[in-house]
Structures are given as C-alpha cells and as structure tokens.
Amino acid sequence: MLYTLLPPLPTRHTPDQILTEEQGWLRDCARDGQPRAHLWQAPQCLIVTRKDTRLPRYQAACEQLAREGWPVHVRDSGGTAVPHGPGILNLSLLLPRTAADLAHYYRLLGAPLLALLGEHGLEGSYDFVPGSFCDGQYNLVIEGRKVTGTAQRWLAPGQDHGGAVLAQAMLLVAGDVNEGTRMASRFYELAGGELRFLPDTSTTLAHCIGWRGSEEQLVAQVQRRLQARLTGN
Template sequence: MSDIDVLLQQETWRFWDQSLSGKSRSALESFAADDLLCQLVGQGQSPATVRTWVHSQTIVLGIQDHRLPFVEDAQDFLLTQGYTPIVRNSGGLAVVLDDGVLNLSIVLSEIQQSIDIPTGYEVMLAFIQLLFPEAEGKIEAYEIVGSYCPGSYDLSINGKKFAGISQRRLRQGIAVQVYLCVEGSGSERAELIRQFYEIGVQGEETKFSYPEIKPEVMASLNELLNASFAVEDIVIRIQQLLQQLSTNVVSQSVTQDEMDLYQFYMQRVVDRNKKMLNEK
C-alpha cells in the first residue's frame, strides 16, 4: 500500500460540514477552524478530519497582493462588485469564493510519520480523482499559466483549471486545502481577478511578478464535465467517499471542549487580517 493510500484509509475520519452554515459567516472563521484542527489532529486529540466549507462573495487575498501599488483602489473595486476582501494565513495569491465554490480541507497528523509537502498535495489530488470517477484519467496537476493563484498543483481538465491546492502546517498537523469551482463560470471569476490586478498595478513596475490572468484558462466542473452538480451534491459524495475509505466516519463540528482553543485561533486570525488590511 502506498503512503497516499495509508493516509487516505484512516481508521477513523472526522467529518465537519460547513457548506451551508459557513455561507453567511466570514471566511476568517474557516482559517481559524483549520488552525484549530491542525493542533487537535497534530496532537492526537482528534482523528484525521475532512472539513467542507462555502463562503459567499469573498476574495481571499495573499500577502503579496497587499504589496500592489494601488491595493486600496483594487480593494475598493472588489467592494463595488459585492465582494469582501480578506487575507489568508497560508501561501498563494487572490482567489474567489462564492456559493458555487466548495472548499475542502484534509487535516492529517505527523505523529506517526512525517508528511512532506509534495505528499500533502498528492493526497488531495488522489482524493479529488476518487471523488470524480466520471473524470477518470482527465484530472491533471500542473501549473496553469494565466490562472489566478497559479501553482504546481493546479487541478485541470483539458488545460482548464477548476481547483487550486494550498497547505497550512501547525503543531504537527497539516491542513491541505482545495477550492473546487463546481457551479457557475470559471472565466467570469477569473475576469474579476484580472480587473483586480489591473487596478492594483496600473502599469507600475513591481518587484513581485503578478499573474497576467487569462480568463479563458479557467472553468467550473459543470462546464468541464457538461454536468449540473450543485455544491451539496459534492458534499454528499465526499461523505460517501469517506465511508469507502474508513469503517468509522464521525460527523462532528467543533465541540464544547474545543471552543476555547477555537476562539483563540479566531482572535489571532481576525487580528492578523485587520493588521494586513490596514497596512499601507
């Protein structure tokens, strides 16, 4: 059995679904939740966990996005389009979250074995491939030039990106996070980010090389698979897949015992985001 199979076939999986409850809440709560899970799973206080989450009309910005010469103008543009900008606590650049984008975190522990960064990415790739058998042999992982938040583990079908993966590591816990563009138009989301960078740069020379967005290289799973998935359909698939991978799946949100620690991480994320957004 490969390392990937071992990591996917956990004795117990915890499943925490926030695909409905998260919509009306700030995406900052999701970053706090993943930090919480990193500590709990990393310290052996919780089994390996899969968390699903959806947030409405949010643009999650990376640290480099705050070094745009005209970042205030760019953020004002997002607000006029009905989107709330926040700053993430893992790597990467701007991404779009809305009701048609399902986010998935797989949180694993390094207590038994160390998990290097490529292995973390490969676990998520394998999970997504299992999740969409109708795309068998079609889902590839390599950088899609012209996409927003490009990276070596962009997930694509026929050269069009529908997902991006990032990682967060904390206290022997690893949260591998992916956003899946399920519904709607991938190119419309990309056009929003293209305009964000155009307004943020305004032709100025920058030390950091921001992506030149080509909206046509991004698409949703519905567009790519000629499907009519709703986000909730994929959440059900995730639960079914976990049941195939483990004999014991426990559906559990944050418990009363975990609440103080969650509040600690929440405050930390809020403070950090406020500091970043206020920096000139």
C-alpha cells in the same frame, strides 16, 4: 485514508472566520494526530494571501472591490488571489505531519477529488496551467484547464505536538469561472500588483459533464459524494 468530518459552520460566518476556525482545528490535529476534513462554501468574494496585503494600493483595492460586490478576505496559505462563490466547493484536510515533502500532502488532497472526477467519467491529472489564478504543479486539470486549485500551510512542531498540515482545495463545480478569473486580475490591477490571469484557463465540473440542472443541486450532490469518500460512509 479516512477522516473525521468537521461539522458545517454557521452560514453567517465570513471566510475570515472560517479560515480562523480551521487554524484552531489544525492545532487540535497536531496534538491528537487525528486527520480531519472540512467542506465549506463562501459567498462571492476574493480570498488573497498575506503577501498580497503588502501591495501598495491594497486597502484602496479592497474598498473598490467591496463596492463591486467582491469583498476581499485573507488566508494564511500561499498562492495568489482566488475567486470564491456559490458554485465553488472548498475542501480542507487537516493532517498530522508524517512526511517532509509537499507532494505527499497534495496527493492525499487530490485523491478523493480525482476519484470524484472519475465517477463522472472524467480523467483528471496534476499539472501547471499557465495564466490561471493560483497556478501550481498540483492543480487538478481536465483537458488542459484547471478544475481545482490547491494550497498548503504547515504548522511547525511544538513542545506538545508533532506539527500538522492544512491542505486546501477549491473545486470549481459550477458558475462563471471567467468572471472570477477577471476579478482576481482586477484585484492586482487595483492594488498595484503585476499579476494578471487569462480567460479560458479554468473550467467547471458542470461544463465538463454538460450539466443542465440546477447548479446548487450539483454542488450539493458533489458535497455528498465527497463526504462519503472522506468518511467511508
């Protein structure tokens, strides 16, 4: 499948603003049936779910984490808290609703990412990784460690549209993934939740291919390759 690639948003946009923009694009997709793709990055932060905002010490946790350089933002899709930052590339697919099962959309989301890993000589697969943040059946995994987390949000059919699906993936290209894992656990510790995540359950593309260059350069290279795969150009 080929996608219309959405233009990058201004760098001043916060993750909350980016995710709100995607909700508008999702409604557009529901109305015109045109699949879209959005590639984006966020500064260092944690992105949590609506459910997490109901934890007993949520507000206090947000204030403390902001002081520690990890501001908290909220998304509408499911899962758990996840770390974001300069080494993480996010892919959002906005898809017309044509099937009734989650697996169909997760496989559409995973297809370009698995192909990208294959370009680097890596064999990825879908699997659970117990102890990882936002664990799920449709993690992309390399040698037992998560390299991509995934989530979905469905827009129900309305009077003027047939519904749409937002499928999101975060590709761990580079950076200190154990530190991100630790901070996701710290959110739940501070907020009064029970979830905790284990170190060494996730990995990065940079680690898997033995990258020795600039992490920023690798992220830019991966973004260009994904753009080409998504648009056919």
